[in-house]
Amino acid sequence: MVLLLTNSQHDTTPESVMDWLSYYKQDFKRLHAENYSNWDLKNIKKVSTVWFWRWGFVKGLPQATVVDNEKNIITLNDNIRDENKMLSQYFMYLLKSKNWLSHPSSIDVNKLIVLDEAKAVGFNIPxxxxxxxxxxxxxxxxxxxxxxxxxxxxxxxxxxxxxxxxxxxxxxxxxxxxxxxxxxxxxxxFIPKTLEIRTFYFNKEIFSMAIMTPNSEVDHRKYSKDLRKVPYQLTKEVEDKIHLLMETLNLETGSLDFMLGQDNLIYFLEVNPIGQFSMVSEPCNYFLEKKIALHLKTLHEKKH
Structure with missing residues (x-):
């Protein structure tokens, strides 16, 4: 069985991968942080492969609302979050012998450390x-x-x-x-830009997309409806640096943000270990959902 660990039932991104798993007749189960504690742990024996896709360690248990004052509500909810974190960590421990795509131990990256490592491999950093x-x-x-x-x-x-x-x-x-x-x-x-670049890294492959934004805008997410998105080919030099950085960070997957400055230099901004691959896949016809499903299928077959 392939086990998909997601943040909540409202996260629709994994559904496209699930469709491909169904197409390839793969047995799978989706659990999210809000309901995993209701799952019979005996089923862990059936699991061969785990895909870790967003998991809210601070969610899953109800929060306190009826307490004598606001300070006590905050303290009690902090305690509840700590309890849930312990449960989540133990759940991951029970799955430690399985094949993983994105292990929780490797995705909690520190942005400042990432910037240092990116600079060390030769990226331009604002x-x-x-x-x-x-x-x-x-x-x-x-x-x-x-x-x-x-x-x-x-x-x-x-x-x-x-x-x-x-x-x-x-x-x-x-x-x-x-x-x-x-x-x-x-x-x-602030670096004046020509365009933004979103790159999805998966299984040592690189898929990049150019996002055409107004030069004066700082964050394209505020203007997503008016953006033009097209496939983009990074130079071999930049792609070699991406491979080196992801290996250094021990990341199998991730979304990397770059921008092409008006000075014609590529600037590294950040990497998100659990990136939204659909925003790169759909506009560029990369079919990343299919690639992820096939990779999970391969991992599952290795266990049998």
């Missing part, structure tokens, strides 16, 4: 600094001109009954409105 005061921010901006900020961690959307909030890369403009000190933040030099 200048950046970790800053926690207005004075530092002013100095960095005076040195580099336009600057941007983005999250260091894997942020999750904020939602309520009234709104849904995403975290985007944003240009820092009104410094006067910034407090004198603030939590440590990632600040990076």
């Amino acid at each position: 200048e950046y600094k970790i800053i926690n005061s207005k004075k530092q921010l002013q100095n960095f901006k005076e040195e580099h001109g336009r600057v941007i900020t983005k999250s260091l961690g894997n942020t999750f959307p904020l939602s309520s009954r009234e709104c849904f909030t995403m975290f985007y890369t944003k240009e820092v403009t009104n410094i006067e409105a910034v407090s004198s000190t603030f939590p440590s933040s990632f600040i990076q030099k």
Whole structure:
């Protein structure tokens, strides 16, 4: 059996891979972080291969809502998340002898370490600094001109009954409105671009797509409906660096973000170990869903 581990039942990306698994008559089961604790662990014996696709360690158990004060709610929910994390880790431990596509131990990457490793293999990296005061921010901006900020961690959307909030890369403009000190933040030099490049790395193959964006825009995700996306061929030199970086990071799969600057240089931005392959596959007809299904099929057959 092929076991698919996903974040929630609302994540539709794995469904295209499941369709191909069905086409190839593969036995599979999908579990997500919200319901895995209800699965009979005796079924683990039937599992040959595991595909780790987004798994919310902080989800799966209900949160507390009826407590005497807000501070206690936060503390109790932190305890619940810790309990669930322990359960999730044990569940992964029970699957340790299986064939894996993307193991949880290798996908929790640190963006700052990734930037260091990317620079070490020869990628161009826009200048950046970790800053926690207005004075530092002013100095960095005076040195580099336009600057941007983005999250260091894997942020999750904020939602309520009234709104849904995403975290985007944003240009820092009104410094006067910034407090004198603030939590440590990632600040990076703004590079005027010709286009953005999204690359999906899978099984030592590289699939790239160019995203045509307005030169002045910082984050293409805010304008996804108006973008032109076409297949893109990176140079052998850049692809060799990608192979070296992914091997260094011990990543079998991942989405890498680059941009082509107006200075005609390719800049490395980041790598997401669990990237949205469908956004590269569909516009470029790469059929990555089929390739992933075939790879899972091969892993399954190796166990038999």
